[in-house]
Amino acid sequence: MDINHVIYAVPTVPEDVGTEQRIDWLTNNLNKFCVLPWLNMNTNPNGNVKLCCSIAMDYFVANKDRPFNLGYDDITQIWNGPHMQNVRNLHRQNNGSDDCLDCYKIEKLSGHSPRKGQNKIWVERKNHDPELADYLTEVSNEKLYSISDILPLSLELRLGNQCNLKCVTCWGMSSSLIHEERKDMVKSGELMKRDLGWLQEKWTEDIEAVEKADMTEWYETDTFYKNFRLMAPKLRRLYTTGGEPTLIKANYRMLEELLAAGNNTCKIEFTTNMTTWNPKFYENLSKFENVEIQMSVDGVGTVAEYIRYGTKWDVVRENIKKVFEMASTRPNWRIVCYSVLQALNYQHITEIWEVLDEESKKYYKRVDWWPITLNYPAYLSLSVIPIEQRTASLPRIRDIARRYSSGSAMFTLGSDALTALEDSISKAPYNEELSNRFKAYKKYLDSYRAQNG
Numbered sequence: 001m002d003i004n005h006v007i008y009a010v011p012t013v014p015e016d017v018g019t020e021q022r023i024d025w026l027t028n029n030l031n032k033f034c035v036l037p038w039l040n041m042n043t044n045p046n047g048n049v050k051l052c053c054s055i056a057m058d059y060f061v062a063n064k065d066r067p068f069n070l071g072y073d074d075i076t077q078i079w080n081g082p083h084m085q086n087v088r089n090l091h092r093q094n095n096g097s098d099d100c101l102d103c104y105k106i107e108k109l110s111g112h113s114p115r116k117g118q119n120k121i122w123v124e125r126k127n128h129d130p131e132l133a134d135y136l137t138e139v140s141n142e143k144l145y146s147i148s149d150i151l152p153l154s155l156e157l158r159l160g161n162q163c164n165l166k167c168v169t170c171w172g173m174s175s176s177l178i179h180e181e182r183k184d185m186v187k188s189g190e191l192m193k194r195d196l197g198w199l200q201e202k203w204t205e206d207i208e209a210v211e212k213a214d215m216t217e218w219y220e221t222d223t224f225y226k227n228f229r230l231m232a233p234k235l236r237r238l239y240t241t242g243g244e245p246t247l248i249k250a251n252y253r254m255l256e257e258l259l260a261a262g263n264n265t266c267k268i269e270f271t272t273n274m275t276t277w278n279p280k281f282y283e284n285l286s287k288f289e290n291v292e293i294q295m296s297v298d299g300v301g302t303v304a305e306y307i308r309y310g311t312k313w314d315v316v317r318e319n320i321k322k323v324f325e326m327a328s329t330r331p332n333w334r335i336v337c338y339s340v341l342q343a344l345n346y347q348h349i350t351e352i353w354e355v356l357d358e359e360s361k362k363y364y365k366r367v368d369w370w371p372i373t374l375n376y377p378a379y380l381s382l383s384v385i386p387i388e389q390r391t392a393s394l395p396r397i398r399d400i401a402r403r404y405s406s407g408s409a410m411f412t413l414g415s416d417a418l419t420a421l422e423d424s425i426s427k428a429p430y431n432e433e434l435s436n437r438f439k440a441y442k443k444y445l446d447s448y449r450a451q452n453g
């Protein structure tokens, strides 16, 4: 069923709900309404625009028959054009838009979704941001539903694929080096000789997609910076990832544009692989009040060096220390560590906790840790390991987790994070075919990279 063609009346907010509480009511009581169509914009690594990062690859904000691109199209046209107006209408009718189907599916299965999370974040945020509160009041006021000259207050940008690593879990759209390596692998013919035709096919498709995309120029165009300057004065959140964002010049140029616009309260969030320390980037960052540094750490020592190929663990360790040192004197700076949970690291996660615990104690700075369960590429997921083998590691993991269960410590393992970790390890179904693919892939990778996994 195409939900865009089912028309419902605009839900009626009860009369005893005050004007300023309408947004709270809408987000608490409707099951398709989301605030992001009035707030957030996301780009793919080639600059094509989507509404948010939870939207499937091929649902773009469209300009007739092609996606809008932040490097080549005017932001006012992107954000106030028919596509976004239609999405906003569908959301205020609690009708749901096709763009958001994945989100609704996740919510139906688990009761949780990015929609619920984002509604909560932004509605809470209005409590200490009067201008945002006024704006959300307008959004929720039926007379002003058709606001037509707005700009995003939150940006999630993937500026190309420039990266210094070749992580085993990555692909060419996110790493320029992986793209080059896989081109070489595909060209060599070795994959076919080793019965890895399935990889040859997949990587050939990926390579073609990257070669067709503009991964370097769209975020250096005059239009991109003109668009950014228009949004800069009121922007509440700038999230960037890559590639490796600290290496991409446009990322620190955007910080300069925000400062030039007098906006040092915009929350800056970025995900980094921690392998580099770009003084210019961190110098600019130090001028912002609200920062969230998302460290992406999948292992310690040789585990990190194997998974995130190109990593020198000693350098990462030193940079983790620098992040804690820098954030320790800035109360509004938050540190979060994400680990991509996969076949190669589920037994080594506790070593990451030890590092976080050590630095958080030394600098008296809180850090949160969260596992992200890897689904793609499936041949590296937990499903390649028999369940008994995986669950055998759980008693040791639980035992170590107890050390970090005190709510008063700077590094405390949240029960949600631990449950997510245990559930992923114990519940992912075993798949023998994937397991064979994992072994064949690893054997080939080790011979290509002259290493022993």
Ligand code: SF4
Binding pocket: 032, 033, 034, 035, 036, 037, 051, 052, 053, 054, 055, 099, 100, 101, 103, 104, 114, 115, 116, 118
């Ligand atoms: S409903 Fe989900 S997918 Fe749609 S904008 Fe909100 S968070 Fe994103």
